[in-house]
Amino acid sequence: MELDRxxxxxxxxxxxxxxxxxxxxxxxxxxxTTQSISDDPDETxxxxxxxxxxxxxxxxxxxxxxxxxxxxxxxxxxxxxxxxAGDNPPQTKLWGMNDANVEWxxxxxxxxxxxxxxALNKSKRRRRLPVQPIVACARDTLGRFGELTLTGTQxxxxxxxxxxxxxxxxxxxxxxxxxxxxxxxxxxxxDGGSDDDVQRKAADVFAMLQKxxxxxxxxxxYSTDKTQGVRLDPxxxxxxxxxxxxxxxxxxxxxxxxxxxxxSWVTELCAEACRQVGIDTTVLVSVTNKPRRKADNHxxxxxxxxxxx
Amino acid sequence: MSTSRLAFLAAGVxxxxxxxxxxxxxxxxxxxxxxxxxxxxxxxxxxxxDVGLFKPDGDDPHLSGGxxxxxxxxxxxxxxxxxxxxxxxxxIKRGNSWAYVGKTGKxxxxxxxxxxxxxxxxxxxxxxxxxxxRSIVDVDIVGYADPPDKKIVGPKTLECGV
Numbered sequence: 515m516e517l518d519r520x521x522x523x524x525x526x527x528x529x530x531x532x533x534x535x536x537x538x539x540x541x542x543x544x545x546x547t548t549q550s551i552s553d554d555p556d557e558t559x560x561x562x563x564x565x566x567x568x569x570x571x572x573x574x575x576x577x578x579x580x581x582x583x584x585x586x587x588x589x590x591x592x593x594x595x596x597x598x599a600g601d602n603p604p605q606t607k608l609w610g611m612n613d614a615n616v617e618w619x620x621x622x623x624x625x626x627x628x629x630x631x632x633a634l635n636k637s638k639r640r641r642r643l644p645v646q647p648i649v650a651c652a653r654d655t656l657g658r659f660g661e662l663t664l665t666g667t668q669x670x671x672x673x674x675x676x677x678x679x680x681x682x683x684x685x686x687x688x689x690x691x692x693x694x695x696x697x698x699x700x701x702x703x704x705d706g707g708s709d710d711d712v713q714r715k716a717a718d719v720f721a722m723l724q725k726x727x728x729x730x731x732x733x734x735x736y737s738t739d740k741t742q743g744v745r746l747d748p749x750x751x752x753x754x755x756x757x758x759x760x761x762x763x764x765x766x767x768x769x770x771x772x773x774x775x776x777x778s779w780v781t782e783l784c785a786e787a788c789r790q791v792g793i794d795t796t797v798l799v800s801v802t803n804k805p806r807r808k809a810d811n812h813x814x815x816x817x818x819x820x821x822x823x
Numbered sequence: 824m825s826t827s828r829l830a831f832l833a834a835g836v837x838x839x840x841x842x843x844x845x846x847x848x849x850x851x852x853x854x855x856x857x858x859x860x861x862x863x864x865x866x867x868x869x870x871x872x873d874v875g876l877f878k879p880d881g882d883d884p885h886l887s888g889g890x891x892x893x894x895x896x897x898x899x900x901x902x903x904x905x906x907x908x909x910x911x912x913x914x915i916k917r918g919n920s921w922a923y924v925g926k927t928g929k930x931x932x933x934x935x936x937x938x939x940x941x942x943x944x945x946x947x948x949x950x951x952x953x954x955x956x957r958s959i960v961d962v963d964i965v966g967y968a969d970p971p972d973k974k975i976v977g978p979k980t981l982e983c984g985v
Contacts, residue, residue, distance in 0.1 A: 525886075525980075525981075525982065527886065547939075549939075551926055551944075551945050559890065559926060559943075559945040561943055563938050563939075564938075565937070565938035565939065566938075581933075581935065582939060583937040584938035586936065586937075586938075586941070587936045587938065587940070610882060610883045611882045611883075612882060612885040612887070613882075613885070613887060630885065630887075632883060632885060632979070754886075754888065
């Protein structure tokens with residue numbers, strides 16, 4: 515039976531997709547394996563995970579004695595060690611693990627990895643979404659496997675859980691020591707999927723991005739033209755989570771540097787702008803350093819001056 | 824054997840006993856159906872002390888494509904055991920009771936949660952109605968007697984009916 519995918523899912527799930535190219539550490543070897551969960555022909559389930567292990571010839575040990583890890587286990591280990599997740603009473607967990615995988619294969623570029631967690635909110639009160647810890651955990655995880663050349667990130671954020679992010683901007687001095695030569699143009703797309711709330715409030719979101727303290731990040735223009743959106747393939751989520759239909763808002767911006775720290779900051783700033791204008795639904799935030807492919811009709815800061823002044 | 828080694832073992836047995844009592848108590852209060860009893864290759868002649876401290880663990884049932892999925896594994900091995908049979912079963916709440924649904928995940932795995940060290944239970948969604956889900960992770964240490972530890976993970980409300 516086909517699920518009804520006209521409307522998107524709500525809930526508390528956060529997805530992170532990391533895009534770019536990747537170089538495996540020379541002391542590691544890696545392979546992807548698909549496992550069958552069920553051999554029932556009427557209900558077949560399979561899971562594919564890319565595993566990583568130290569090359570046996572470098573250890574003096576047999577292959578059977580070498581532990582094989584993957585994105586799931588290393589992300590879980592890191593998040594537990596940092597007390598972001600796992601059993602660390604009395605600390606409150608920021609998230610619960612769902613799934614993860616490194617999709618990279620040698621010579622490929624595109625989606626390097628994805629991570630799925632559930633933002634825990636046992637108190638049922640809104641709170642700051644753990645955007646930056648999740649991205650930091652993914653960064654640390656990928657760093658155990660190899661070197662990432664980043665081209666973009668994509669995060670599905672359950673805005674219905676987001677709270678006043680009063681302390682968000684107090685950390686922006688993190689970028690005060692950035693290399694001035696590292697500043698670069700970036701592109702962002704906010705997409706509510708089948709829900710057009712983000713697109714209807716695009717001008718308000720953009721005005722809020724210019725109004726809130728964004729430190730060294732600068733937001734220059736926006737467009738609701740579907741062709742101007744950031745394309746990161748494959749998207750980290752599809753119709754099942756976003757519903758049928760897309761209502762993207764593309765934003766041109768400048769970042770002080772290009773790395774996962776910067777993309778997590780700009781993602782959280784965009785989420786905060788959405789929250790401030792009353793967007794209370796799931797939003798997919800895509801960030802890339804790739805230039806636009808066509809001339810566009812972006813509304814500039816000047817054209818909005820009358821509306822944002 | 825040194826004093827510190829003895830203290831370690833005592834602490835390990837105490838902690839394992841605590842885990843045992845928690846794990847046994849939880850299903851009785853929450854599940855209305857008979858729980859599966861761990862089998863495997865356990866030997867009743869080997870004491871808990873010999874097995875060492877271990878713990879079943881798992882993640883919350885979650886949506887994975889058009890399915891509900893949950894992973895299970897074991898960790899914190901301080902004893903001689905090297906492998907365990909990990910079983911993950913999904914339950915959905917129907918009225919006041921929990922019903923087993925989907926495919927049971929079974930795997931004989933080494934300690935930890937790395938690749939090939941997890942079992943996965945999975946069930947296909949037939950609609951997007953909200954239902955409560957939980958998973959039961961059962962760990963049976965291969966070759967040793969061990970408490971019938973089952974960890975209940977959840978419940979989680981998911982947009983999935985079966």
